[in-house]
Amino acid sequence: MTRETNTAGRPPGSVPPAQPADTGEVLAGLGSAALVDAMGRTHRHRAHLLPLVSPDPTRTLFGPAVTMAYMPWRDDVPQASRTFADFFYEAVGPDPAGKVLVLSSGGYAQVSHAGGTKLSRAAHHHLAGVLADGRLRDFGQLRGYDFATWCQGETTRWGGDTVMPYAANITVEFAGVAVVPGDYVFCDAAGAVVIPAGSLPEVLETARAVDAEDARFVERIRTEANPATPRRASGT
Numbered sequence: 001m002t003r004e005t006n007t008a009g010r011p012p013g014s015v016p017p018a019q020p021a022d023t024g025e026v027l028a029g030l031g032s033a034a035l036v037d038a039m040g041r042t043h044r045h046r047a048h049l050l051p052l053v054s055p056d057p058t059r060t061l062f063g064p065a066v067t068m069a070y071m072p073w074r075d076d077v078p079q080a081s082r083t084f085a086d087f088f089y090e091a092v093g094p095d096p097a098g099k100v101l102v103l104s105s106g107g108y109a110q111v112s113h114a115g116g117t118k119l120s121r122a123a124h125h126h127l128a129g130v131l132a133d134g135r136l137r138d139f140g141q142l143r144g145y146d147f148a149t150w151c152q153g154e155t156t157r158w159g160g161d162t163v164m165p166y167a168a169n170i171t172v173e174f175a176g177v178a179v180v181p182g183d184y185v186f187c188d189a190a191g192a193v194v195i196p197a198g199s200l201p202e203v204l205e206t207a208r209a210v211d212a213e214d215a216r217f218v219e220r221i222r223t224e225a226n227p228a229t230p231r232r233a234s235g236t
């Protein structure tokens with residue numbers, strides 16, 4: 001795709017995404033493995049997602065979740081006459097900047113749930129990104145937007161005859177994990193973690209402690225003796 005971009009890779013005249021002001025500082029190099037360890041010390045429920053696929057795997061996604069629940073498509077329910085846009089705006093509400101749009105699978109994770117056209121709304125409204133338990137179309141177009149996208153893969157075929165958006169901002173199941181609207185989602189190339197909003201400060205602090213413990217272990221391991229190496233007899 002050819003499109004004009006400025007030096008930051010954004011279309012001319014577009015403004016940078018309104019991430020929460022301190023996102024970079026809040027995360028300060030934390031990765032999903034430390035955050036998953038921290039969630040394990042804070043809660044007993046499953047909170048991690050196995051690695052997802054991204055049009056640009058270098059982008060980390062972080063922000064509060066808004067959800068769109070998908071269902072297997074039916075032609076006889078009132079939701080069939082509502083559009084993706086209807087559910088999108090209901091989900092993101094009046095203050096969309098910095099939010100993470102979470103799309104559940106509707107039971108068909110290998111089918112398209114959206115693509116570059118429908119998700120251009122996420123760029124216009126400065127969402128932090130999209131986390132989809134389904135496939136997406138138009139990776140090239142999605143890469144051109146400022147937000148981070150993670151999903152189950154790319155596909156070319158339209159999925160609207162198989163799945164449909166069914167509800168906005170309800171708790172959804174995502175690859176075996178419950179995502180409650182308002183939960184904080186973190187996703188990088190190693191996987192994702194879903195953190196209850198009320199636990200976020202504790203989980204971030206614990207994740208930093210996990211990283212510090214690991215750094216100390218690495219230091220100790222560097223100097224440990226190899227027990228298979230014969231020890232020299234003393235006095236010789």
Ligand SMILES: O=C([O-])CC(=O)C(=O)O
Pocket residue numbers: 112113114115116117118119137138158159160
């Ligand atoms: O049309 C669809 O359902 C998905 C798509 O390719 C787009 O949004 O660009």
Ligand SMILES: [Mg+2]
Pocket residue numbers: 115116117137138
């Ligand atoms: Mg498309």
